[in-house]
């Protein structure tokens with residue numbers, strides 16, 4: 001068996017320990033005589049998996065009692081519709097567009113009401129986060145929406161927008177559990193787990209209780225109503241059971257690493273290795289304004305498409321996989337999520353140094 005360093009933006013690297021544990025439990029979970037994939041979601045085994053996962057997540061994120069945790073399906077993209085369907089009581093919402101994912105969310109919301117793009121960084125290919133300290137928040141806005149970490153462009157909000165009292169809705173798919181966050185600053189936090197937490201197929205929604213209402217837009221399907229899932233404790237229908245089980249294992253792993261403070265410190269150390277190298281390289285450069293740099297997704301370029309392609313190809317041969325940038329940015333992108341060990345980032349930088357020597 002040989003494992004590579006996988007820099008994919010998602011689905012992405014998972015902790016080896018978690019994968020090994022899941023392998024050990026594959027045929028017989030805790031004496032049940034079956035795998036978690038085969039058991040009833042109404043069984044006491046699975047109930048315990050769910051309860052432990054939620055309790056661990058609450059502990060890690062310090063989620064206050066007036067927030068609910070929902071384990072749903074449909075990916076992050078389904079939330080682009082679910083959010084307006086559930087929250088757009090006045091049919092108005094403000095969106096801050098800092099990349100493709102926020103743009104897609106805004107476009108979806110337009111189906112349900114008036115969408116105001118109150119800030120955007122489209123003018124500079126989304127390479128920065130706009131100043132959001134004093135934006136013109138719409139009087140009737142039901143919420144203000146951000147994508148907190150922009151997976152494709154490698155930017156992150158270091159300071160949350162001033163929403164002037166409106167609930168903040170944040171897509172945290174690519175920075176989920178990468179550092180502590182103060183949940184009280186948000187109305188809704190959500191993310192697909194396949195970036196930093198688990199296998200594709202689960203989306204986690206942390207939502208303030210008062211935003212879970214019966215009063216949703218007419219025609220909202222039962223399955224797309226937060227209340228349905230909140231009332232049934234995420235067991236209205238069959239949940240993505242195996243995915244939730246793996247997420248639960250990752251929560252345990254995070255606790256063992258020392259929780260989110262420790263994770264943040266480790267992620268900062270890891271990202272610094274790469275950014276420090278980029279800042280002095282004669283061949284590569286980062287594409288993001290330094291103050292807005294993400295700890296999770298690091299795009300970089302040589303400025304020469306042919307050389308970029310050569311780099312990606314040679315890196316792959318050296319066991320450094322999935323470094324090709326998103327098709328909309330080009331160049332390279334290294335996603336260095338929680339589970340990427342610092343040794344992986346060091347191996348990448350060593351390889352880049354060698355490539356630089358050979359190609360400058």
Ligand SMILES: *Cc1c(COP(=O)(O)O)cnc(C)c1O
Pocket residue numbers: 010074075076077078101147149150151171172173174192195
């Ligand atoms: C990947 C990603 C999405 C889309 O996730 P799906 O689960 O594939 O729908 C949305 N937002 C962000 C920030 C992402 O990184």
